[in-house]
Amino acid sequence: MHGNPLDGRSASDADTGESVEILPKKSSTRLEKTFDPAHFEERWYSTWEAEGRFQPAGPPGSPRFVMVIPPPNVTGRLHIGHAFGRTLEDILARWKRMLGYRVLWVPGTDHAGIATQMVIEKELAKQGIDRRQLGRQKFVERVWAWKRDAKDTIQSQIRRLGCSLDWTRERFTLDPDLSSAVRHAFVRLYREGLIYRGRYVVNWCPRCETAVSDLEVVHKEVDGSLYRIRYDVPGVPSGAVVATTRPETMLGDTALAIHPDDPRTAKFRGKAAILPIVARELPVIEDPILVDREFGTGIVKVTPAHDANDFAAAQRHGLPEVVVIGPDGKMTPEAGEFSGLDRFEARKQIVQRLERENRLLGIDPHRFSLGYCQRCDTVIEPFLSTQWFVKIRPLAEPAIRAVESGEVRFVPELWTKTYFEWMRNIHDWCISRQLWWGHRIPAFTCANGHLTVSEEDPSACETCGSNALEQDPDVLDTWFSSQLWPFSVFGWPKDTDDYREFYPTDVLVTGYDILFFWVARMIMAGIHFTGSVPFSTVNLHGLVRLAGEKMSKTRGNVVDPLVAIAEFGADALRFTYASSATSGTTVTLERERLAGSRNFATKLWNAARFTLSQLEGKPRAEELHGRALGLPDRWILSRLSRTASDVNRQLAEFRFDEAAQAVYGFLWHELCDGYLEMVKPVLAGRDGDESARESARGVLYRCLSDSLALLHPFMPFLTEEIWEKLTGRSGTLIVSRYPTGDPAWDDPRAEEAIERLRAIVTRVRNFRGERRVPPTEPIDLTIESDPADPGAAEALRALAPLLRHLARLSDLTFGPPKPRGERDVVSGVSVGLSLPGGAPQANRTRLERAIAQLGREIGEISTKLQNPTFLDKAPPE
RNA sequence: AGGCUCGUAGCUCAGGGGGAGAGCACUACCUUGACACGGUAGGGGUCAGCGGUUCAAAUCCGCUCGAGCCUACCA
Numbered sequence: 001m002h003g004n005p006l007d008g009r010s011a012s013d014a015d016t017g018e019s020v021e022i023l024p025k026k027s028s029t030r031l032e033k034t035f036d037p038a039h040f041e042e043r044w045y046s047t048w049e050a051e052g053r054f055q056p057a058g059p060p061g062s063p064r065f066v067m068v069i070p071p072p073n074v075t076g077r078l079h080i081g082h083a084f085g086r087t088l089e090d091i092l093a094r095w096k097r098m099l100g101y102r103v104l105w106v107p108g109t110d111h112a113g114i115a116t117q118m119v120i121e122k123e124l125a126k127q128g129i130d131r132r133q134l135g136r137q138k139f140v141e142r143v144w145a146w147k148r149d150a151k152d153t154i155q156s157q158i159r160r161l162g163c164s165l166d167w168t169r170e171r172f173t174l175d176p177d178l179s180s181a182v183r184h185a186f187v188r189l190y191r192e193g194l195i196y197r198g199r200y201v202v203n204w205c206p207r208c209e210t211a212v213s214d215l216e217v218v219h220k221e222v223d224g225s226l227y228r229i230r231y232d233v234p235g236v237p238s239g240a241v242v243a244t245t246r247p248e249t250m251l252g253d254t255a256l257a258i259h260p261d262d263p264r265t266a267k268f269r270g271k272a273a274i275l276p277i278v279a280r281e282l283p284v285i286e287d288p289i290l291v292d293r294e295f296g297t298g299i300v301k302v303t304p305a306h307d308a309n310d311f312a313a314a315q316r317h318g319l320p321e322v323v324v325i326g327p328d329g330k331m332t333p334e335a336g337e338f339s340g341l342d343r344f345e346a347r348k349q350i351v352q353r354l355e356r357e358n359r360l361l362g363i364d365p366h367r368f369s370l371g372y373c374q375r376c377d378t379v380i381e382p383f384l385s386t387q388w389f390v391k392i393r394p395l396a397e398p399a400i401r402a403v404e405s406g407e408v409r410f411v412p413e414l415w416t417k418t419y420f421e422w423m424r425n426i427h428d429w430c431i432s433r434q435l436w437w438g439h440r441i442p443a444f445t446c447a448n449g450h451l452t453v454s455e456e457d458p459s460a461c462e463t464c465g466s467n468a469l470e471q472d473p474d475v476l477d478t479w480f481s482s483q484l485w486p487f488s489v490f491g492w493p494k495d496t497d498d499y500r501e502f503y504p505t506d507v508l509v510t511g512y513d514i515l516f517f518w519v520a521r522m523i524m525a526g527i528h529f530t531g532s533v534p535f536s537t538v539n540l541h542g543l544v545r546l547a548g549e550k551m552s553k554t555r556g557n558v559v560d561p562l563v564a565i566a567e568f569g570a571d572a573l574r575f576t577y578a579s580s581a582t583s584g585t586t587v588t589l590e591r592e593r594l595a596g597s598r599n600f601a602t603k604l605w606n607a608a609r610f611t612l613s614q615l616e617g618k619p620r621a622e623e624l625h626g627r628a629l630g631l632p633d634r635w636i637l638s639r640l641s642r643t644a645s646d647v648n649r650q651l652a653e654f655r656f657d658e659a660a661q662a663v664y665g666f667l668w669h670e671l672c673d674g675y676l677e678m679v680k681p682v683l684a685g686r687d688g689d690e691s692a693r694e695s696a697r698g699v700l701y702r703c704l705s706d707s708l709a710l711l712h713p714f715m716p717f718l719t720e721e722i723w724e725k726l727t728g729r730s731g732t733l734i735v736s737r738y739p740t741g742d743p744a745w746d747d748p749r750a751e752e753a754i755e756r757l758r759a760i761v762t763r764v765r766n767f768r769g770e771r772r773v774p775p776t777e778p779i780d781l782t783i784e785s786d787p788a789d790p791g792a793a794e795a796l797r798a799l800a801p802l803l804r805h806l807a808r809l810s811d812l813t814f815g816p817p818k819p820r821g822e823r824d825v826v827s828g829v830s831v832g833l834s835l836p837g838g839a840p841q842a843n844r845t846r847l848e849r850a851i852a853q854l855g856r857e858i859g860e861i862s863t864k865l866q867n868p869t870f871l872d873k874a875p876p877e
Numbered sequence: 878a879g880g881c882u883c884g885u886a887g888c889u890c891a892g893g894g895g896g897a898g899a900g901c902a903c904u905a906c907c908u909u910g911a912c913a914c915g916g917u918a919g920g921g922g923u924c925a926g927c928g929g930u931u932c933a934a935a936u937c938c939g940c941u942c943g944a945g946c947c948u949a950c951c952a
């Protein structure tokens with residue numbers, strides 16, 4: 001066990017084992033009076049990087065800890081939300097590194113196909129350029145240029161945040177190695193029959209002019225209309241009434257459908273209807289899957305080219321498909337007189353036409369859910385086209401089992417349920433995109449229409465040997481490459497050293513918003529391609545929200561982490577992230593909280609200044625080993641040890657907030673407010689006990705050095721800066737041993753005694769405040785030993801000088817209280833408070849309130865004690 | 878339509894079957910040799926509501942109300 005505060009093997013020298021006994025010269029042990037993070041943050045980052053601290057250390061084969069960064073999109077700058085997750089990762093990386101793990105954290109970026117292409121298109125639009133004017137090659141060149149800038153920006157942002165990523169291993173999803181991994185994966189799935197090409201109705205964005213996956217469609221409730229339209233049916237005078245929310249698609253109807261068992265619509269059986277406007281004959285089909293007997297008129301128009309359900313029904317019944325809306329959202333020539341109109345304009349005109357023909361029976365308000373493009377908010381059009389799909393079930397099943405068995409664990413656990421829910425109802429994944437930026441699909445068609453799918457560009461058709469090959473123009477969904485990230489970054493499918501040593505990884509930290517997009521797919525791909533889950537733990541954090549409008553773009557513009565860093569320092573931003581990282585689904589970032597973290601940094605800075613001033617040129621902690629320690633020393637060391645074990649326990653559970661709070665509370669309220677104030681007289685040598693003074697110096701040194709180590713993962717820059725002054729070692733805190741707490745230092749008796757002391761001091765100060773007694777005026781205190789617990793007062797007797805000092809007592813006696821004073825019970829001992837000068841007025845209000853409160857408590861307790869069942873069942877204490 | 882999460886001090890949020898907490902904000906006092914980005918003391922809560930389980934409920938269960946999120950092919 002390490003972390004023993006005085007055994008000389010703690011955080012302070014675990015890095016090298018060397019023992020530096022003499023502190024450097026006075027000048028360099030001083031800290032600047034005012035604390036300015038900008039003075040040292042970038043310097044320390046360079047030092048660490050130059051000394052290779054971000055690369056895996058220790059012999060290969062020793063316990064390792066590996067993470068891959070969720071690669072940021074190269075769409076632009078990181079925002080305050082990205083920096084959150086990266087900070088949590090860095091806390092884990094630094095913590096594990098200090099615990100002695102061989103840590104590797106791999107950086108990189110994602111080409112983010114559709115997102116990046118859209119950004120560039122917008123940039124071009126500003127110059128009045130359409131990508132089609134440029135052509136594919138020129139356009140892609142532009143995106144590459146953009147990507148280089150964006151990558152540099154992102155990298156510098158992450159560096160300023162302090163992230164200890166191994167930049168020698170940086171990757172990009174379109175790098176040659178990663179691209180060949182994508183092709184390898186595609187070809188393998190194709191050969192296994194898990195990738196297929198087919199003509200289906202897919203989600204289509206008419207603005208982006210590409211297919212998108214189900215996940216890229218955002219559903220919104222809208223208030224629309226349900227149009228009731230009468231179709232003529234020869235032989236049925238009333239005709240058939242059909243309801244639709246999208247009248248424009250009726251031009252593509254190729255049938256009407258009824259439920260075989262619905263008596264209401266039995267009269268249509270075997271008949272044919274006449275499609276209004278177009279006058280096409282529509283067979284009436286019977287389909288129990290498509291038609292819900294309970295809903296509407298019981299008659300459904302079948303539009304195979306513009307509705308996925310209708311398409312499936314058309315397949316079952318051999319119906320033709322008529323495409324009336326094109327890829328650009330405009331009506332096709334098939335729409336006749338409406339050809340060329342925008343789909344929504346066509347709807348209006350068709351409704352007018354139906355009205356004129358007296359076929360529109362009514363328009364009912366109808367609230368329903370409509371799909372929108374995640375990227376551009378355009379209404380998604382179900383569109384019949386030929387696309388590539390991943391047959392997902394066979395991949396999903398092992399991935400479900402991996403989570404069931406605990407091979408992959410979600411933190412917080414509640415996401416497990418969400419994961420199962422989605423995975424058990426998963427649909428095939430449309431992976432082709434009609435874009436230019438991305439991994440081009442490795443499928444080639446020859447002049448005879450044969451398909452060749454191949455990892456290397458083929459020179460001839462597999463089937464007929466033709467040399468006239470054309471590659472599929474489409475690219476793959478971005479997530480197809482991202483799903484390979486945890487292993488493609490290590491060179492997979494090649495059997496590289498890195499792949500062998502660092503895969504599978506340990507922890508993945510990301511927002512819950514990409515649980516399906518990315519996490520689930522990585523688990524599927526990892527198991528399928530490598531035979532192993534890609535990580536054992538997934539920490540899903542909440543999404544960052546800025547509080548109110550205080551930090552909105554319009555005001556402070558702290559949306560860019562660099563702006564927050566400039567104002568508060570990277571350490572303060574990081575600490576704020578950590579303490580805001582609760583287990584909820586939103587993380588609210590408040591400006592006040594940033595200021596609070598900055599204040600905490602300043603507090604540490606000043607505590608360090610004080611400590612350094614006391615230590616200057618004096619012997620160091622190690623030499624104090626074996627020294628007799630007083631109660632305050634034993635107390636703070638016990639608290640330090642417990643804090644260390646707390647922090648480790650909380651970090652192991654990804655409770656960054658609790659861990660941060662534990663260090664905060666210890667450092668501020670126990671070390672600074674408590675111990676520092678207690679030992680000031682000792683350090684000043686006023687009591688003349690040189691031995692106690694040396695002990696205090698040693699304890700202070702240990703408390704500070706261990707606090708720096710504990711805090712380093714959260715506030716790396718500031719702690720490294722102080723560390724240098726304190727220990728004389730430059731840039732080594734990052735690889736010093738992390739305190740874990742040592743039960744040998746747990747000292748419940750010292751804790752009890754000092755906490756009682758502090759409670760009494762507070763009571764005296766409170767007395768002073770109540771009576772408006774100036775702080776300078778002394779007070780008399782009596783402490784009466786409780787016969788039931790004589791030890792309590794006894795321990796206080798040993799602390800009498802300290803009590804006198806802290807409470808500013810004129811007189812402290814152990815015995816019965818003086819007459820005319822105020823009496824109270826604090827922490828189990830009776831105390832009497834009085835002014836030496838005479839009899840002050842008791843504060844009536846306060847006393848009355850106290851009496852009332854006590855009365856209530858007595859009432860409650862006696863009621864309880866009179867309850868026989870309570871006495872019977874409650875534990876004796 | 879189903880599912881999930883949340884409702885605790887003015888604000889942001891921890892906690893979670895037997896003492897109601899933190900940070901910020903607020904009040905009073907304090908320019909005491911680390912720190913006013915500070916110190917000391919203090920005020921403030923029917924833990925959304927109703928019912929149930931229990932000796933004991935803020936905590937477990939059910940319902941209601943309110944907020945948010947996710948999933949879904951009802952024309």
